[in-house]
Amino acid sequence: MKQPNRLEHGGRIDRDRAIEMQFDGQTLSAFEGDTLASAMLANGLKIVARGFKYHRPRGVFSAGVEEPNALVHLRSGARHEPNARATVVEAYDGLQSTGQNAWPGVRFDISAVNQLLAPFIGAGFYYKTFMGPVKGTAFWMFCEKFIRRAAGMGRAQTVADPDEYEKVNAFCDVLVIGGGPAGLAAAIAAGQCGARVILLEQDACLGGSMLSLPVGGESDACLKAMEATLKGMDNVRILKRTTVFGAYDQDVYGAVERVWDHVEVPPAHQPRQRYWQIRTKQAVMATGAIERPLVFANNDRPGVMLANAVRSYVNRYAVLPGKKIVLATNNDSAYAVAADLVRAGAEVSLLDARVSVPAELFKPLEALGVQLYPGYGILAAKGSRGVSGAKIVLLDENGCARGPSKTIRCDLIAVSGGWTPVVHLWSQRGQKLQFDEQSASFLPLKSASSTLKTAGSANACGDLNQALLQGEVAGQEAAKAVTGVVGVQVNVPRLKEAIYADDWARDLLMIWSVTREDGSTDGKAFVDVQHDVALSDIDLAHREGFVSVEHLKRYTTTGMATDQGKLSNINALARMAQLQALSIPKVGTTTFRPPYTPIAIGAIAGREQGIHFRPTRLTPVHDWHVDNAAVMIEAGAWKRPWYYPEGGETINQAYVREAAHVRKHVGVVDASTLGKIAVQGPDAAEFLNRVYVNAWKKLKIGRLRYGVMLRDDGIVLDDGATARLGENDYFMTTTTANAAKILGYLEHLLQTAWTDLKVHVTSVSDQYAAFAVAGPSARDLLDAVCSGADLSNEALPNNQFVKATIAGVPVRINRMSYSGELAYEVYVASGYAHAVWKNLFKAGASFDIKPYGTESMGALRIEKGHVAGPEIDGRTTLGDLGLAGFASRVKPFSGSVLRHREKLDMASRPTLVGLEIDGDTGGMAGSLIYDQRAQQMGEEQGFLTSTTYSPALKKYISLALLRDGHERFGESVDIVNHVGDTVQTAKVVSPHFFDPEGARQNA
Amino acid sequence: MIRINCPVCGLRDETEFTYGGDASVTRPPIDDTQLSSWMDFVFMRDNPRGEHREFWHHVQGCRQWLVLERNTANHAIGSCTLAAGRGT
Amino acid sequence: MGKYSAFSVFRHALTGNRNWQRAWRDPEPKSAYDVVIVGAGGHGLATAYYLAKEHGIRNVAVIEKGWLGGGNTGRNTTIVRSNYMMPGNTRFYERSLRLWENLSHELNYNVMFSQRGQYGLCHSPAQMDAARRRGNIMRANGIDAQLLSREQVQARLPYIDYSQNARFPIHGSLYQGRAGTARHDAVAWGYARAADGQGVDIIQQCEVLGYLWENGNIVGVETTKGDIKAKKVALAVAGHTGHLAEKANLRLPIETHCLQAFVSEPLKPLVDTVISFGGAHFYISQSDKGGLVMGGDLDGYNSYAQRGGLPIVEHSLASAKALIPGVSRLRLLRHWAGVMDMSMDGSPFITKTPVDGLYLNGGWCYGGFKATPASGWCYAWTIAKDEPHEDNAEFTLDRFERGYQIDEKGAGPQPNAH
Structure with missing residues (x-):
């Protein structure tokens, strides 16, 4: 297959392994080592996406995690994922991707018509309209439907994810974040000092910025030497494809490793991703820097790219995205790019916003035939579906055009506005940043943190050898802080000599946007390309008084896209500073929040998904319940038998039968959850x-x-x-x-x-199981099965216990009753519970023993007026529940003082009553009670707490909390279930419906 | 993530503990019948922005109640001692 | 102040949007006001607006340490509902919802209140019973509520896990159709613009350092922009109430806690409503921009740091996947935290304080955003008339002493349990 932009030689791709991928139905030929974006560029794809708001055509802009444009749908079916950044999607054979947020497709998109509406839909327009002609929210909600459909980016699917995720807890002495030159040096140095090191790199390869340098150069030798050194160190653990997404208190770092995300389907039993929670003693932040774009009219056109991204594509991927290239810069770092582009066969014009540039920079380029334009900038990109030229002008010190413009024909515009050190983790730790004038960037305030050190580009160190040295020092110091050992000799490889042009942190001119003389632009000039925020939007926000960074960000949405301002923040700040005539640090910066780059929700959920989302507690007899067809129910973390249906019974039939059975024969309920x-x-x-x-x-x-x-x-x-x-x-x-x-x-x-x-x-909850044996035959059953105890009423009255054995197993038998029947609780060590339970049933066959579940247990306790969870709801007093008589009058106890506060002692509080419900349908718990003489609205007089059919009384009953309840026995009240559209009547009675004297339990 | 240096178990993650609130409040003696002392204990808090002494319960460890010094403004951790050792 | 409308947007577009006026002024503080409100969040700004609009008190300043709307107003998950069942709460939150329903018109600012409904999922018969009680109390007070069966929920929210593999089976849901979400920043900006239009001075970047005292009464504030006299000083600084109360020698039944929120990358419409998961403390909705907006439990310990920890991140994202398995491959874009005044019963304060001249609005726990309009309305009433409106009559500081705790959850005096 033809790859029009692929260079004949070079690159860090494996030309022996040709692969094919799909994007929007188009076949892309590529090699292993490519990314989806490099393959798109190699195959000459210009338009790969559409803008968020105006649906303007967009191309690949960067070569890294900061990519604002080339977001795609990746894979299909259950493995479909939206918003994948093509620049970091590793190429594999058979990869399927499609464009998103465009219809019918990215190359031709109907919604591009939005561009015509641009003047009407600038920053914050939606706050000013859509209120509608009449009161209420209907008009807005009508409009909102269309807005929601238009907004969003990728499409999600709702099928469960077939892949697995893992979580790892890790510990180390020194965590090195970033496997570029500074990070590699830090890991080597810390490792040589004897520290346990973990080195994390987001890319699939180590090297960071060194991978973008020419293949076979001196930096390659240095990189190889460092990799070789690390390979021999068993105290350094290296994780590639692993992004530290957040830095948390007490030196805990979160990272996600994309273990098998670079293939279609992970191998069997392998996770797609792995979430690392790393606790370290020291960390070295060698996170590098991200190049900044320049702002000018139509700077979003396909074919406008970051300069060093173009360099990456040329050197790492052997892709030259344009033949005639206009390179615009305000700093030194574009010069090395220009040289590499010319060597790759491109014709290059270099515009530098600065008027004077050191000879070391421009002399070598002149020799290569690069056309230099000192003091120039780009006023506008030409071309609608792709760059066809650059309108260039001489600039004044504010970035305004000075004199007439001229147009250079070109097919690629590469821009460099300097670099933004990646200081997210520093900021996440709550550490301060300080503006550095030289590099025009916010940098970690030196030595503010004793456990987090910084090195390399993250420090605005633009020189490779300096970065190596910084890494070495940071690694050494971090190790020293842990081990306490000083003076260890370390040996980190170094370049023989620095490459002057590679140092970007010098002499930057703070011009990021180019406008006409009057400050206007020759078309939309985007500050946040992904969110379609233009200079005019920032100007408008300023005009309307949204002058703080936070207001600007929120009003215009700049910096809130999936790149979280990695590209746009400084340019927005610079424009704000210009408008307010303040310096950039005076304007301020927004807080960086985790994650550094977006992370899959499934990765963090890990194995806590589906049935394993939370632990499930099972009693020692659980299997018996399941084997005996119990329907189980949630009880907090527990699963308990709800009812045991026989012959197709419904729950209502089953619980009524079970409860009646207990009152007539004997039943057993598993109370082990107590x-x-x-x-x-x-x-x-x-x-x-x-x-x-x-x-x-x-x-x-x-x-x-x-x-x-x-x-x-x-x-x-x-x-x-x-x-x-x-x-x-x-x-x-x-x-x-x-x-x-x-x-x-x-x-x-x-x-x-x-x-x-x-x-x-x-x-001792887990050590003992407990079974309640209840019913007239309970004693006879236990007599039959127990040894070594006298269970007679005389020897074992209520509220006493005895020790006994069942089938040789020691048990404790409490005589007490929750059901109101003659009842015992059998306590047995958990490990023997199943055996004892089975013995009960074996012996119980002749007593017609049956298991009963929580539903019939509830029915039995309601008949007796015993309170449970629905009554003890965290708001009720002893008096409310009819338990005031239990309280001692002579001794103090916890709560004895505050229980007598004014409202808690009021006589009119709702108190526990029974209700006998008229008719042949049951009441619903949560229904409200009203006086029959009053309307059934407004504040209720009480509510139903627990309801059941009473097999003993042969009627529907309920416990309730009712105002002045005790004084209303015999009164008829209305029961209103508004949400069920039912109204019933009931008679207020004592909550002790059945056997109030307790004759049965004392039998 | 808060990591607590339990005097019994060593340095552990916050997920092993439950939080027990302000440790500077004093529970009145059980026979104190004054409303104000119980109101103060149960409901009123200094709620400082800065240094805070607070109870943590090592529920998934030694089950000891601990008193941790922690800064509520920046989450810096100070000493951690057994609550039982602080007297009544 | 020009009126906002589709027409004004059109007209300004024709002149290149060059003639839009400031949304609010940026005045220097005067030496004295009738009322100084501390805190230009939604509540403070709403209070100023209603003081001017409803009570004719226009000599008002709202002073703000940072930027207006920069606290919890701009950090929350934007849910608006009125499903409260305790006397003292029910009517208050319903007043709020009614104000919300016409807020965009009232303020001439689109706060994007979208009544997309709210589901409170139930995972056991006991939870259904509790939901029924809540729903019935709402209906009895004229508030819309429906109790939906599992089948009804499944028909409306097909993307939730109804399989055998779900740890917490869906038994049904309480549903409030009039609930929904709003654009949080717009609420602060809308009230700010409207209050400014009524003559209220909004003074940003002005921190309160202390109070001016006279005979034991508060008669103004010391600020970084100088002393400002005021007949009445009204706090509306939820999250930092403890800090400012301390300067007035008040101990309060409040702890400050950190609550995290989460947003995913933007997506085409997926979740068209608000869902509260009953199996864990978790809720999810989707913003107009397309991000899934999620919230979970408090981090659980006193904190003013506005940043949370990983345990709650894990808890919340695992909850998201347990509820909607399809979110697994979607990505978290950002997580952040706000600091909450957690009160001892989970309910707020809108009240005079024991110190003459000082008024308190705080203790909002997580519930502050939805309360914004009614909070401002009732607080303005309380400040203007020196007595509470009947809808905030229970939100006093002495309710604990009197045993009038308003405990929606029944969790007791444990702030991090509400």
């Missing part, structure tokens, strides 16, 4: 006496007691039973939901406040 805390020590009784509202000092060994805890603000926190196992040994249970919280709270009390109490608390 929080269980061992409270031990000589002061355990005193401790319980303080945290529970009721009294604990007289509880005898072998007894257990129900207790309620309050928060310090007097609101009910939790409830549960605590058993006294021994002299100094108590076994507390908490609700499932609050288990972790209560343990932390108890530890807080003991370790921060009541340090004089000799008590230790330990979670």
